[in-house]
Amino acid sequence: MIEITNQQIERVNLILGGIKNAPNKVFYNTINRGLATVRSKSGKMIRETYRIKQKDITSNRNMKVKRASSSKLEGQIEFGGAVIPLIKFKVTPSQPKRKVVSVSVLKNEGAKRLQSAYVANLGRYGVGVFERMTRKRETSQQLFGPSTAHMMENEEVLQKVEAAAQETVNKRIEHEISRILNGYV
Structure with a gap:
């Protein structure tokens, strides 16, 4: 599970609290970027642990992405698919x-x-x-x-994907703050 900490939430609210809807924009853009990282890194991390080609992962993967919005600040990815x-x-x-x-x-x-x-x-x-x-x-x-879903449940694969996504989320919060402060809303 990838999370945004209370410290990050407080920091965003302190810096952007006076700008209408700015904190929500920061968080939903950050969450969606984290989801994109999970989506792109999952195949690579599976291939680091399993002896399988990317095309075989992709052809058997069923991925449902529920993106965050300004009104609903949570996202989710579900992996599915048939056995390979x-x-x-x-x-x-x-x-x-x-x-x-x-x-x-x-x-x-x-x-x-x-x-x-x-x-x-x-x-x-x-x-x-x-x-x-x-x-x-x-x-x-x-x-x-x-x-693919079973391979994603492997502890080693899951830890690598979560670490990459958490790093993206942490970096992206700072980037989104800068974007809004520079007028890119």
Whole structure:
């Protein structure tokens, strides 16, 4: 959670209290800039922790942004989306072959061998990592990794994104005060 402290609120009210709606403009612009930072940094921070490409994060991400306004000084971002096929992470072999499949989802962990899994191109499903549930051929099931929302819930990713957004909010308050004092309203 990113917050504006009481000291920051008091400082803005002290400096801009005499200008109509100026404190609210400072806060909603600051909050919205913080939301933009979360939105832009989330993919980068996920890629620092997980073995996945940006295009695979973006294609499976569902992000709802509720921006702040002068009447409602709070914003929110919700991440959602479907689980991502395991083939989008680091998989060896990455093409259909008859070898034991090794998978690495997190960068700080080594690859894990999946004994009963195989890489195949099953037509409508495309290339993926599959596992047979029984001895019958028709019982294959595709394996998936975490969704973007689950990756964002990772403590390491969340801390990095929150730190970047909090830094933006702290800098942006000073910038917004300067803008209003210089006549850019």
